[in-house]
């Protein structure tokens with residue numbers, strides 16, 4: 001659908017004349033034009049992409065009032081003050097207001113004094129508010145941080161569940177727009193269902209960070225790698241993320257012992273110390289920060305040159321967000337992820353320790369598996385991330401990740417794949433990846449002997465390879481979709497449809513690898 005030219009022109013004029021930006025950024029124009037065409041819209045854009053303008057601009061074009069529902073009470077005052085600076089008549093309603101202020105604002109709304117009203121979800125149903133709204137024309141409701149409506153997200157807000165009823169209570173149903181930075185399929189479905197969006201257009205955009213170089217390394221000696229990496233990036237600002245507080249302590253000790261000054265940050269430290277370390281990092285006095293995922297919320301240091309994950313994050317959203325702290329200023333920066341099978345066990349343990357329901361835990365495990373797949377795929381890493389978010393811009397080749405730039409030759413691994421797949425077939429989906437690897441290796445563990453698995457025809461089929469190599473290969477087959485893992489705490493390996501062609505010899509499997517060493 002194309003927008004009436006005059007409305008599009010008006011939107012661009014507001015962007016330029018009021019906000020002072022020359023042009024729209026990735027996705028903004030599309031979201032705004034959709035809204036101006038009065039289509040309910042779910043806009044999924046990463047933090048910093050410029051979601052606010054996507055509702056602030058239409059708000060100025062519509063004749064009636066726009067209500068912005070936001071959970072971020074602490075930020076409302078600043079946002080509203082900033083909009084006044086631009087000359088936009090706006091106010092906010094939340095629990096921080098005294099009775100007198102509240103009443104004045106409600107009167108102002110009734111008197112048509114405001115174009116835009118920010119409101120905390122808890123206030124929607126309070127007396128006064130809905131009553132006043134029944135007497136004015138509400139054209140547009142923008143639900144910010146819309147993922148808060150979903151229990152699958154990390155910031156579920158029960159009050160978001162009442163937004164749909166609030167919208168229904170209005171005399172005329174307004175246009176509804178929902179905005180968020182996180183949306184897995186479950187969250188997206190929840191937003192559409194629970195906010196009762198009408199035939200919404202879902203626009204996912206702006207996730208690509210072209211200046212970031214993504215890479216994954218498996219099988220490195222991590223300590224050695226970190227020391228080498230920091231030596232090669234001496235003096236450059238960077239963040240090293242570790243999975244546990246203990247790891248943070250160990251890594252920062254290692255660095256200090258090797259004469260590399262660094263600061264550290266985790267939730268087990270005193271608040272004052274954390275704040276001080278954060279400041280030292282932000283001001284560039286200690287350019288290297290070693291931290292758990294507790295570090296980084298709201299941190300906007302533009303010149304971070306690398307984000308190194310010492311172990312895998314819990315899901316790809318976290319990865320995108322943490323890695324995304326590199327290169328904010330648009331200059332080239334690197335995002336390196338070190339993979340070790342042991343890390344998967346740590347992450348599983350962390351999921352197990354949560355208070356989540358069984359279903360939620362399974363869900364988290366599935367998301368963790370997607371990180372493991374990311375670490376083993378030979379496809380473009382950027383594409384893998386963009387696909388995960390459903391970004392429309394996804395392409396096959398980015399030219400700026402370790403897989404795209406991998407100039408190793410593609411090796412035909414069909415025979416090995418057939419061996420591994422037929423072993424999984426024989427095991428009838430009863431065992432996990434480590435067990436399959438042990439059987440292929442021909443390991444004589446107690447369990448294997450007890451279960452007489454050494455009598456299988458596929459036992460020891462890959463005896464000439466290292467166990468770790470076989471396990472890595474199985475993960476490659478999982479990442480490429482030839483094998484799948486079942487849900488739950490102890491996932492077992494199963495064949496997929498895609499495996500059938502390989503077993504039957506109809507399909508080749510290729511993998512980028514170091515060319516095999518020539519025999520002398």
Ligand code: ADP
Pocket residue numbers: 021022023024025028045046047048049050051052053
């Ligand atoms: P989000 O809510 O998506 O995290 P914001 O709406 O806070 O992002 O915008 C992030 C920053 O980008 C703000 O400083 C905003 O003014 C700026 N910005 C938004 N749109 C544009 C644009 N078209 N051109 C330049 N800067 C923009």
Ligand code: ZN
Pocket residue numbers: 379380381382383397398399400401402403404405
């Ligand atoms: Zn790539």
